[in-house]
Each structure stands twice: as structure tokens, then as C-alpha cells.
Amino acid sequence: GDSVTQMEGPVTLSEEAFLTINCTYTATGYPSLFWYVQYPGEGLQLLLKATKADDKGSNKGFEATYRKETTSFHLEKGSVQVSDSAVYFCALRGAAGNKLTFGGGTRVLVKP
Amino acid sequence: GAVVSQHPSWVICKSGTSVKIECRSLDFQATTMFWYRQFPKQSLMLMATSNEGSKATYEQGVEKDKFLINHASLTLSTLTVTSAHPEDSSFYICSARTGRVGTEAFFGQGTRLTVV
Numbered sequence: 001g002d003s004v005t006q007m008e009g010p011v012t013l014s015e016e017a018f019l020t021i022n023c024t025y026t027a028t029g030y031p032s033l034f035w036y037v038q039y040p041g042e043g044l045q046l047l048l049k050a051t052k053a054d055d056k057g058s059n060k061g062f063e064a065t066y067r068k069e070t071t072s073f074h075l076e077k078g079s080v081q082v083s084d085s086a087v088y089f090c091a092l093r094g095a096a097g098n099k100l101t102f103g104g105g106t107r108v109l110v111k112p
Numbered sequence: 113g114a115v116v117s118q119h120p121s122w123v124i125c126k127s128g129t130s131v132k133i134e135c136r137s138l139d140f141q142a143t144t145m146f147w148y149r150q151f152p153k154q155s156l157m158l159m160a161t162s163n164e165g166s167k168a169t170y171e172q173g174v175e176k177d178k179f180l181i182n183h184a185s186l187t188l189s190t191l192t193v194t195s196a197h198p199e200d201s202s203f204y205i206c207s208a209r210t211g212r213v214g215t216e217a218f219f220g221q222g223t224r225l226t227v228v
Contacts, residue, residue, distance in 0.1 A: 036219075043118070043205050043219040044156070089155065099146065100207075100217065104155045 002027045006090045006103035013080055013110050021075040021088055021106045023064075029095030033057075033066050033073040036089040038105070044089065047075075080110045114140045116208050118220035125196055125227055133191045133223045135206035141186040142208035146217065147179075150203040162189055196227040 006023040013019060025031065032051045036044040048057030053068035064075045073090060090103040115138040125131050135145060144163050148156040160176075162168040162183035170176045178200075183189040189208070193200050203224050209217040 041222075041224075043116075043221040044207075045219070046216065049216075098144075099158055099161060102155045105153075107153070 002031065002092060002094050002101045004090050004092055004101055004103035006088075006106055008104065009087075009107035011106060011108045013108065015082055015110055015112055016079045017110075019075070019077045019080045019084070019108065021090070021108070023073045023075065023090035023103060025071050025073065025090075025092050027071075027092055027094055027101075030068075031092040031094050033064070034091040034093070034100070035062070035064055035073070035075050036091060036102075038087045038089065040086075047088070080108075082110045082112055084108060085110045114138075114208075114218045116142075116206065116218045116220040118206055118223050120223060121221060122224040123226070125225070127197055127227055128195055130192055130194045131196055131225060133193075133204055133206075133225075135189045135191070135208065135220050137187045137208045137218070140208075140210060142189070142210065143186065144209050144217075145183055145189040146207045147181060147189075147191050148205045148207070150205060150222075152203075156205060159191075193225065196225070198227045201225055201227045 003026045034049045035047040037047045038044050048059040050057040050066035056065045062077045087105045087107045089105045091100045117136045119134045147159045150156045159174045160168040160170045162181050168181040180192040205222040207217040207219045
């Protein structure tokens with residue numbers, strides 16, 4: 001079945017540092033890929049998405065490129081802020097298009 | 113974007129009692145709603161998928177008699193944890209989307225359930 005693997009956290013960074021969170025997936029067909037962010041005590045918010053190979057999703061300074069050859073969708077941000085401290089989830093929606101499969105989540109802590 | 117509201121945000125209940133969690137789509141018709149459970153510092157595990165007017169489809173290992181899901185209208189789904197026990201304590205999150213497969217699902221803010 002479908003699965004998503006992302007790097008374990010926590011990831012601790014200083015403000016303005018570069019952030020990368022690795023995400024790889026296993027799926028049949030051509031899934032859509034997502035990054036969600038969860039702030040403390042809240043539900044998930046869609047951060048960005050990509051629906052086909054080589055698409056780049058971007059939002060709020062975050063980017064991720066759908067790499068079918070490496071089955072990856074790594075999240076990057078060039079200069080993080082304290083407000084980026086949250087848990088980030090990589091997810092895929094399979095070709096059937098009904099449900100999301102989530103990775104384990106990566107907690108990011110940005111220190112001033 | 114569309115808004116999904118969960119209520120309550122948190123609840124504490126005694127062992128053996130039942131708790132109902134509501135999930136509402138405020139500005140769109142949610143033909144399909146999903147219920148997830150999240151353990152501390154872990155990912156979201158899909159519990160069930162419900163389509164308006166139909167019985168919910170439960171994921172393997174989820175007890176349908178314990179976690180009752182009702183999706184009686186296009187804007188409301190409820191999850192009732194029956195005869196709750198401490199091991200049911202968790203963060204429950206719903207998401208909702210319109211009927212078209214592949215459209216974006218929007219998430220509620222979650223409900224933290226603590227069973228004492």
C-alpha cells in the first residue's frame with residue numbers, strides 16, 4: 001500500500017537558518033503530494049502541494065519539488081523564523097484520490 | 113479557504129461515559145468527511161471515512177461499535193466515543209471535502225480527549 005517516510009525530528013535551528021525536511025514515498029500510479037503544518041494545539045493546515053512530476057509547490061517561503069525519479073518531495077525554506085516552529089507532515093493522495101496517507105511528522109523548533 | 117470547525121476543542125470525561133465530537137463545514141457542503149486520531153508526537157491515523165447519508169467506512173483495526181460516526185447532513189459529522197477508557201485519550205481531527213474525488217480536504221482544529 002501507499003506509504004510516506006519523513007525524517008524524524010526534532011529539528012532545532014537558529015533563526016534565518018536553512019531548513020530541509022526529507023520526505024520519500026511509495027505509491028502506485030501518480031499520487032498527489034502535500035506538506036501540512038500543525039501549530040501547537042491546532043489542526044493541520046495545507047502548506048503546499050504538487051500534483052504531478054516536476055511540479056514545484058511553494059507557499060510562505062517554503063518550497064518542495066515532486067521528484068518522481070527519486071520518489072521524493074523534500075521541503076525547504078531558505079531562512080526560517082521563530083514562527084515556523086511547528087510539526088510538518090508530508091502526505092500523499094493516491095491515484096484513487098480518496099484519502100491521505102501521512103508521514104510520521106517532523107517537529108521543527110526555531111530558536112531566536 | 114474553506115473552514116472546518118470542530119467542537120469541543122478539548123474535553124475531559126470519566127471512564128465509561130460517552131463523548132460526542134462535532135465536525136462542521138462552515139462555508140461549503142462536505143460530501144465526504146474523514147476522522148483521524150493522533151497520538152502524542154505521532155502522525156495522523158485515519159479512522160474512518162464517511163459520506164453524507166451513508167454508513168462510514170472504517171479502517172482496519174478501528175472498532176466501529178466503539179467509535180460511532182454519523183454524517184447525517186452535508187455540513188455536520190459526529191464522532192461518538194462510546195464507553196470511553198483512558199487508552200482512548202488522544203487528539204481527534206476531522207477533515208472535510210466536497211464530493212469530487214481529488215479535491216482538497218480541509219481540517220478542523222482538532223479535539224483533545226482525556227479520559228480519567
